[in-house]
Amino acid sequence: MIESSTRKRDVGTITAAVNDALHHLPGDNRFCLMLIGSWSLNLGTPTSDIDLLLVSDERMTGTESLQAFQRQIALSLSWVQIENVSREEFGRLVAKAQLPSYQSLSSRTLELIYKYTNSHVLHGNDVFRELTEAFSLEDFSVKIADYYMSRSMNVYQDVLGARLTEDHRSAVVAVRELVGLAVDALLALRGDAYPKAKWRLKRATRLQLAPSLMAAIDRCLVGGPTGELADHWQWIENALMLFRQLHFLTVYPGGATLPFPGLDATVAGNPWAFVLRANGKWLITHQDRFFEANEQSITVLFALAMALPPAQVINVVGNNAVPNHGDSTTSVDTSLQLLEKLGAL
Template structure:
């Protein structure tokens, strides 16, 4: 539902809202009024409020002691937050400084959830009485790619902590905590996937609606087995509580972690390291008849805390917080390792990467990987 349709059903109009906002806030020419929230993004329902942000050079408390004003216009509840322009400028400057600082997942970005929401709202809001975009350009000094990186960073940083926690849960045989943590991880992977499509809304309540809006999951750029699959259907399948047995819980968790690892890899390549697309060995959908898999082992699973790191043209894998050996992988090796999902047969994985060019050298590549990952403790020991 767009803004005009919403206001019509609420028996008011943008002109009436603007007039009442002028009256309630005693607006002056330098003020900036922005429609934000679900109404600015086509997510509103008839139960939605109309959220406004008033950016002003005046002291917000001189306009309202609470820093906001609410009123009813027609049958529409209007809620106007008042923000000093200096606070907006400080937030935007700090964000630009974070962007210029480069990419790193070790430390958390110093932005609260409210600040991330504001950065998104300034970028995606509808600026009223601003036909030449002058007021918007005074505030928004960043783009959706930069803000998508912040969303990805927050998802990646939190996800890495969850990965480490889950290994601890497994050691303690705390299987219920594994399930809850895996589902939490899935939520952060959704954020990363949305970020890879430049959807910067950070609010968890819109994850499902926003997933439905994706025209394509995108992961087929790395693995063609994801081609024609809908992101919302995959997530719906994964977002469930398994039977309360260790085996069922670990299987469900590994399925979630395998999918999340693909999402994080894709999102990071797209938003931070796009040059990797040029040399990445894309996994093809090259299934073999079941008879061809007879006698070949199923590939193992990666441990929950195994993560990747990209540095220029190099790709590394290691366990988080273990400080053991780090493995350097070629693009071809990474494509093989990303099929360590406990389901894909060795011959099928080789076919997906090398297709019909499978010989002694190709099989040796996979065998060396299996040995190296086993020796360094990167494989799951359930």
């Protein structure tokens, strides 16, 4: 056992403590033991709790063997939380990851799917591989990103409602959540599909976004409106534009090379015109209703949101964003007319 006077917390120490206590668990009950939570996401600190997941043929919750196992680890590592589920329960959870859409699943269920299947295995690699054979992180990540962007539509309605009632405080809360969902979608598409706002900013540093864009995200999610903008709707509108810029990156990752404006920058376009890509189609709001828009028009709208010439954005997203192969100026003018008609300008 690790002496309490030499306690420290890192994956190596946790693994040693677990291996030292494994003899308490019965050998006739096949199991795998995983490190989950902040430690499995490489976000653990010396003061972080240690969360373990035990998946066994039969549940061992409440048994003397599991209690003895937990007592020994706790003596070595201080606070340790152990979750125990059966193979059948774990299998049902993985099966939910195969659903074509996650809109019917709770955020708690999605969190468990990700936390359980993307853990650090401490014991029972063979059992873990059997349990997760049907799970695809890539497929899960894409569905999670769609889940976040679909949720953003509901949050946007909250922003609109707050605007109608002139409830500035509620609008700030809602628009910060909107930007947070866009960050979560970006993280998911980059392989970090942890469906929880916890550690959002710390995880966002992995996106390697432009410093100005990271600063805008930080100011929006942590700082909020200050100074002259503390009670001004201009900050809300700027944050809505930030959401539009982040949504652009979820669809066109190559757009990260563009010079994004800061949170206080003046950009063109109506920030209250909500844009969403859902089921392979671009949707845009007009008087609280959604209408389908072509990709060329959306590209022009993104360009306006980033204070860039439309052609510069088109170069990033590719020629497939230009359905009209004639004069590009005419094509942009046509898109501007459509955007104006839809109230996006």
